[in-house]
Amino acid sequence: MEMNASYTSFVAVGDSFTEGMSDGLPDGSYRGWADLLAARLAAREPGFRYANLAVRGKLIGQIAGEQAPVAAGMGADLVTLVGGLNDALRPKVDMGRVRAHLEESVALLAPSCRQLVLMRSPGRNGPVMDRFRPRMEELFGIIEELADRHGALVVDLYGAPALADPRMWDVDRLHLTAEGHRRVAEAVWQTLGLPPEEDWRTALAPTAAPGWAVRRSQDLSFARRHLLPWIGRRLTGRSSGDGRPPKRPELLPHDASAADRLS
Structure with a gap:
């Protein structure tokens, strides 16, 4: 290297x-x-x-x-x-x-x-x-x-x-x-x-770790909003990326704007 x-x-x-x-x-x-x-x-x-x-x-x-x-x-x-x-x-x-x-x-x-x-x-x-x-x-x-x-x-x-x-x-x-x-x-x-x-x-x-009630609420929200839809896509052979183009498909000059930089 x-x-x-x-x-x-x-x-x-x-x-x-x-x-x-x-x-x-x-x-x-x-x-x-x-x-x-x-x-x-x-x-x-x-x-x-x-x-x-x-x-x-x-x-x-x-x-x-x-x-x-x-x-x-x-x-x-x-x-x-x-x-x-x-x-x-x-x-x-x-x-x-x-x-x-x-x-x-x-x-x-x-x-x-x-x-x-x-x-x-x-x-x-x-x-x-x-x-x-x-x-x-x-x-x-x-x-x-x-x-x-x-x-x-x-x-x-x-x-x-x-x-x-x-x-x-x-x-x-x-x-x-x-x-x-x-x-x-x-x-x-x-x-x-x-x-x-x-x-x-x-x-x-x-x-401090969240309490039991907060963790259960988070788990239920996660299952409803993310886990079940993810399982549904797997069972039906679908993907979240179906029909979606590449993020930046061409090798082009990059504008290193202040918003992109690590700080």
Whole structure:
């Protein structure tokens, strides 16, 4: 890894995590770690270009077929690929197929760019995540193996207790808050060998846990607003990203506005 390197272009590939849910902006759109990272990179390099092909709900097969070839064709300096977790969180999954699609994507992207970055995604502490943890860890083992084989960097978010803190997660319990995305951007930044601004692993300050009644109310609200619709989409084969275009489909100059910068 080249320390303090300059990157002239960046393409982000993935699902809702890379799209930026739930780091909401006033206009109803999402920002997220990839936008934050792009803003910081753009501040270092005049003419910096950025594309974000991520679409919420995408499975790794869709990412491999729809996004990876487009990203490879852009010839960017930096490419991030985060995918497979939507597959692992489904009631049934063929991890052999997940591996095959990841291998296909990494083999295509690694030679197309100067630096490919993969991730061990964060996981929220709780009983739902505990149920899927063995699958997640199998997925992350595949990612580590592919990174070693193809010279990719791996950002280990899964190993950071701070990002497992439920307070880092939105009410849907699937997507990080703005603070979580800000820390992910810093983690990728540091993995690229760029000068750190903070310790992104620092734990949140302790707070009093909500009482039993509050927790039950939160659980019921979560189930009604998020869990049941999610289950319904899984049972009917639908996705929240159906018909949705990529977030930023072309590799275009990035305006590193003050609103995008980390502070």
